[in-house]
Amino acid sequence: GAVVSQHPSRVICKSGTSVKIECRSLDFQATTMFWYRQFPKQSLMLMATSNEGSKATYEQGVEKDKFLINHASLTLSTLTVTSAHPEDSSFYICSARAPSGGHPSTDTQYFGPGTRLTVL
Amino acid sequence: LAKTTQPISMDSYEGQEVNITCSHNNIATNDYITWYQQFPSQGPRFIIQGYKTKVTNEVASLFIPADRKSSTLSLPRVSLSDTAVYYCLVVRGYSSASKIIFGSGTRLSIRP
Numbered sequence: 001g002a003v004v005s006q007h008p009s010r011v012i013c014k015s016g017t018s019v020k021i022e023c024r025s026l027d028f029q030a031t032t033m034f035w036y037r038q039f040p041k042q043s044l045m046l047m048a049t050s051n052e053g054s055k056a057t058y059e060q061g062v063e064k065d066k067f068l069i070n071h072a073s074l075t076l077s078t079l080t081v082t083s084a085h086p087e088d089s090s091f092y093i094c095s096a097r098a099p100s101g102g103h104p105s106t107d108t109q110y111f112g113p114g115t116r117l118t119v120l
Numbered sequence: 121l122a123k124t125t126q127p128i129s130m131d132s133y134e135g136q137e138v139n140i141t142c143s144h145n146n147i148a149t150n151d152y153i154t155w156y157q158q159f160p161s162q163g164p165r166f167i168i169q170g171y172k173t174k175v176t177n178e179v180a181s182l183f184i185p186a187d188r189k190s191s192t193l194s195l196p197r198v199s200l201s202d203t204a205v206y207y208c209l210v211v212r213g214y215s216s217a218s219k220i221i222f223g224s225g226t227r228l229s230i231r232p
Binding site for chain 1 (some may be wrong): 154161162163164165166169209211213218219220221222223224225232
């Protein structure tokens with residue numbers, strides 16, 4: 001199947017600093033990528049939809065000025081957590097849909113391995 | 121998007137067949153059903169996807185009745201490594217921008 005990578009896999013930073021997480025589709029192009037956040041023992045929560053060449057679409061309750069998303073190319077989306085605080089510590093996961101043809105359209109969404117962010 | 125409901129947790133033993141049922145009463149014509157598996161501190165991994173009737177791959181089978189209001193993921197002869205959270209998702213077809221909303225998932229525990 002298609003491969004989505006994330007970098008870094010884990011990051012520890014001080015409160016008040018900004019952290020950038022990269023999400024790449026390695027063997028396919030993705031006009032749309034998605035960013036999720038997951039707290040321990042909870043399900044994934046969709047944060048935003050990243051659109052190549054345009055602004056991201058944020059879910060209700062997600063601060064767009066705090067979580068900056070840039071979809072610079074068809075294979076790269078970045079999430080920057082600005083002025084991070086301990087409550088931003090979480091597991092961040094990106095995904096992208098890869099076309100697979102068939103009827104009905106059966107694009108499959110593939111997920112990255114996740115990035116563990118710890119803010120001290 | 122149709123909301124999904126699945127058991128919070130299930131227990132089974134090695135070598136058994138495990139069936140996890142998911143209900144999605146408001147599924148639309150263009151929607152299809154996808155199941156993911158997630159291990160701790162990893163991203164979800166695609167298991168299987170289907171629209172109707174039965175789909176089988178090397179990992180699992182997916183049974184979808186004619187009304188498509190429910191689906192059952194079948195894992196044959198589970199092992200300890202199948203202990204994970206399993207998510208049933210309804211995904212809108214024909215749209216690469218269609219987002220996926222995760223429910224609570226089913227935490228499957230396999231015992232020796």
